[in-house]
Amino acid sequence: MxxxxxxxxxxxxxxxxxxxxxxxxxxxxxxxxxxxxxxxxxxxxxxxxxxxxxxxxxxxLLEINGEDETDETRTYSPREHYFIGEEIFHKTFDENGLVVGKENGSNGKILVHFEKAGLKKLIQDI
Missing domain, CATH: 2.20.25 (N-terminal domain of TfIIb)
Structure with missing residues (x-):
């Protein structure tokens, strides 16, 4: 169940x-x-x-008070899976970004908004 x-x-x-x-x-x-x-x-x-x-x-999707929700910001890696609403750190951009969506028709690409770098498409789950 x-x-x-x-x-x-x-x-x-x-x-x-x-x-x-x-x-x-x-x-x-x-x-x-x-x-x-x-x-x-x-x-x-x-x-x-x-x-x-x-x-x-x-x-x-990030779960409210669930197993996905954490106070810790994860460092981006293309091998990981990310949730919409999760904050991640990107070493190349040297800043935190917010996962704001998935590329239409693609489970392997996420849309992340960074304050300085803007909206970026990143790969996941490879």
Missing amino acids: TSPFTPIENPSLFCRFCSKIVPAQLDRGIAENGKTIDKKSTFEYSCSKCFKTSCYCGKD
Whole structure:
């Protein structure tokens, strides 16, 4: 049996319609009929500017007070898996960045926003 999952509710996400990083609102979790909402479920987030929705799999989202959430900032490595809403440190840019999305149609690329370096596409899970 799978355990219930509670994703972050108001993350900053990259809206592919606005082409900006905006605050987003969790609309709902979509699970198959009668199933528990877990990491295999899909979650809809709406953009606070254009109100269009984007869907993310639970395995890509940071969990509220869960096993994924940590006070420690991880150093970026292409071999690791990162969660939307997680803060990471990139040695080349010498700064922390926030994971704000996944590249459309690609599980292997994340979108990370850095204050100085801007929005960057980084690979993961290789």
